[in-house]
Amino acid sequence: MRLVFPLMLCLAGAAVGEDLQKLKVEEIYGKYCASCHGAKFEGGQGGSLVDGVWKHGASDAEISRSIAKGNLQMGMTPWEGVLTDKQIRSMVIFLREKEKQTMVEGMEFPVPSPDTVTNTELHDYRIETLVESSIERPWAIAFLPDGRKLVTERPGRLRFLDKDGKLDPQPVEGTPEVIEHGQGGLMEVAPHPDYEKNGWIYLGFAEGVREPEIRVITAVVRGRIEGHRWTDQEWIYRPDDKFRSGAGVHFGTRFVFDKGYIYFVIGERGGMMEAQDLARPNGKIFRLHDDGRVPKDNPFVSNPEALPGIWSHGHRNPQGLVMYPRDGALYSTEHGPRGGDELNLILPGRNYGWPVITYGMNYDGTPMVGITEKEGMEQPLVHWTPSIAACGLDIVTGDRFPKWKYDLLAGGLAQQEVRRIRIVDGKVVHQEIILKNIGRVRDVAVGPDGLIYVLLNDPDRIVRLLPAGE
Ligand code: HEC
Structure with missing residues (x-):
């Protein structure tokens, strides 16, 4: 003393x-x-x-x-x-x-490889590599009813995988002009839930101008594919020119369809406070009719200052979005700054707090705000420090991994992982890392076949997880 x-x-x-x-x-x-x-x-x-x-x-x-x-x-x-x-x-x-x-x-992570069985708490799996080397920056995967898959490559190509997962060398032609800039490019792809009847495919991408300098923002279109041609294109959401910027960060995207609506994300594009500004699309989750019209019951339709498509606000850069099949709850994973990645339950009209509250700090280790809670702002269900760099989110369905049924699977770029998250009564009760250290996880998606597809960057690859023994 x-x-x-x-x-x-x-x-x-x-x-x-x-x-x-x-x-x-x-x-x-x-x-x-x-x-x-x-x-x-x-x-x-x-x-x-x-x-x-x-x-x-x-x-x-x-x-x-x-x-x-x-x-x-x-x-x-x-x-x-x-x-x-x-x-x-x-x-x-x-x-x-x-x-x-x-x-x-101090922990041993099994490095999953194609010839070995990886043991996890509830299931053992093997990894099958579908596409290697011939693909560049795969970003999202979507499943068509005939067993084929569509994959986006960030530089701007949309490509098919056949029923067996083989990559079609010929990309779809005539897709919208994408500006690959920083983290942005061609990102999300998803078929309409009634695709078999209407043929609509939706794309989310960085759109804008190259001259006199690059200015971009996230936009959404739909179109149909005939053979290898993109046709019948319609804009679903194209932000006003004034919202474009030269920033190469935080584009968001990811789609969810439900009851005739489409939900999608636009990240705050590096304009932190803009996530709090309802007059701007930055840092928002949107809900529109699947043809782009604004639903009359959206939370901010009667606010003349607000963009009427906004469903929730105060987001930094959500890059995972799913709807729980059992209760229709909308979940999102979001990149924090340094530390403070989040899993959120998305409710209409709510403010998720960025950048007023956060569990993270600036990348250079200087403090950001110092507070993590505030009246009128939502708390995440969980937050991750260090950041996993949350990207890609899906729910286990089908019967190939029955003990994981309805668990969330969240990808992480920086931590190179897929994390299994169990939610009971709206609360996260358990988390387990089921895959680690084979590349940056850009997207994780459960196919109609019940298998788990993982899109990896560095090295760029598409793999899928099969139950061991198959
Ligand atoms: C002069 C020595 C000294 C310095 C300098 C010091 N600490 Fe400590 N710290 C201690 C001791 C001794 C304890 C244990 C106190 C106790 O048993 O209650 C402690 C306890 C703590 C605890 C609580 C740990 C627990 O188990 O609950 C934290 C957190 C902590 N220190 C952080 C820091 C940080 C951050 C700094 C620098 C800004 C710092 N300390 C500087 C001596 C120091």
Whole structure:
């Protein structure tokens, strides 16, 4: 105790002298925490911060409190007043990242390969590679009633896979002009639920102008395919020219069809606060009639300032969207910044909080907002730190993986994983990583055959999971 007090004062003094506000969270840790908690977070004078043991409580709020209030009796400096609330919040995210990384390092993930059986909690599976090398940036897969599949390639090509999963070398011709820019390009594809009767295929893509400079935004069309020709194209949603921008990030997309409606996503395109602006399409989930008309009962139709197609707002970049077959609940996975990826239950008119609240921080480790909850803003069902870079979401149907039936499968680009998520009574009760480390997962989709299709980037591939023994 006698030792600790002067040490604390001298730390606080050092902090005031050197503009602590500018430091990134790693630097703060290195300068002010590592001396007691270890350069690798392993502990020393203070305890390990990565062993999953939290003496004073394991919730984010309790860890924030431990840092803010300290415990002078035991030798932990109180950081309140030295670090801002935002910095303390960033520190919690940072410690969560390190905790998870340390756990994963100490864990054996089976590297799934075509000849081996991967064992998971409830099912064992094998991987079959359908397409390799001949495909570029596969983004989404959709299933046609005759057993063929459609796959988008981000540079702008729409291609068929035959019944056996072989890639047709000839792309569909005459598809809309796509501008591949940053994360954007040709993204989502899905047939209308009555495709057999009406032949409609829907596409979501980056649309705009190249001259005098690239300005783009996410748009949605539908059309029919005759042989290898795209025909009968109609716009479903084409944002006004003024909403286009040069940003190469956060395009969203993904479609859900239900009861004559189409739901789709436009990411905030890097314009963070625009997610809160109902006059802009950025950071919104939309609901339209499947021909593009605005439903009369949409939540913001009577607000003259709002775009009437908006269903929910305050999103950063959702790239997973599904509807639960049992109760019609709409779920979305969304990329957070650094940390704070989310799974949300999407309800009409609700505000999901970006960028006012978030469980993440800036990519460079500087704090973002420091708050995770606010009146009038929705909480995610779960959030993931470190970010998995959530992309692609589907629900297990069919009878090939019966013990996974109705579980969500969420892809992750950065964590190279497929995560199985069990929801009971609207709550996430269990998560399991069922596939890991064979590439960045761009899309995961359960086929009408009950098999699980995974689109991978780096290396670009399409694989599917078969129950072991088949
Ligand atoms: C002078 C040494 C010292 C420094 C510097 C220090 N800590 Fe601590 N810290 C401790 C000790 C000792 C404890 C254990 C206190 C206890 O047992 O109640 C502790 C506890 C904690 C806890 C609670 C752990 C638990 O199991 O609940 C957290 C979180 C924490 N420190 C974070 C930090 C952060 C973040 C920094 C830098 C901003 C920091 N500490 C700087 C000594 C230090």
